[in-house]
Amino acid sequence: MKLRQIQYLFSQYHIGKLFKLERIFTEEDVRNYANLIKDFNPIHLDKQAASQSIFKERVVHGMLSASLFSTLVGTNFPGCIYLEQTINFKAPIFLDEQILAQVLIQDIKHTKGRQILKLNTTIEKMDQKIAVTGQATILIN
Template identity: 40%
Template sequence: MEKKSYDSFQIGETASFSKTITESDVSNYAGITGDFNPVHIDQEYAKDSFFKDRIVHGMLSAGLISAVLGTKLPGPGAIYLSQDLKFKKPVKINDTLTARVEVIDKKPGKNILELNTSCFNQNDIEVLTGNAEVMINT
């Protein structure tokens, strides 16, 4: 992975990363974070919930944004400064998510990029949206 200079980033530049969220991903995430909310891990409980099925942890879905930031845009050396999120739709196990980031502003002198961040499911439905700031470590 090639490290880019701050000046080489352009407003409107985009990158994405896709992954199918598996049962194992949800179990591992619960174990790592300690979030064993039954709506994520217990089918019997979840079938009586608002969603009528288990849903993926929201922050697991949002974690795919970090994959884009650390590997593609801006890429290696990026420092994740902030993120706001709005969870718009539930994500189910075996959904394929695509995290997408777009450069929407630059803060020269600080080496900071402002990014629009979003995730879409396999039906191209936006499941989360937000904005992030990253610093380019040059």
């Protein structure tokens, strides 16, 4: 990458910049994810079993919902290195429920021609209830 391209990438990021992604996870998404990672917990896949849980219906795998942070980082910070992510699950996300994933630049450190960005990560339900929170750290070369 040329110096001018790197300088442009650095200049487009600033504290307070927000990136958003709306998503609905379907039955097919949840089944595909379960098959991919071999997590067949009935709370995700079986209506009857889920109806007996504290949530009363099937929920999206927590890590599937949290994967939206990686999507937002990868598409908005191309070529970055994902260093760290904390995740706090606050409320269930149900199948076919619309959610809004957000990544907010909280801090930027410049060091040796690189940037280390601290990001606040959030998934909000349409009723404004927070489902997932956390923080990520990424490195931009």
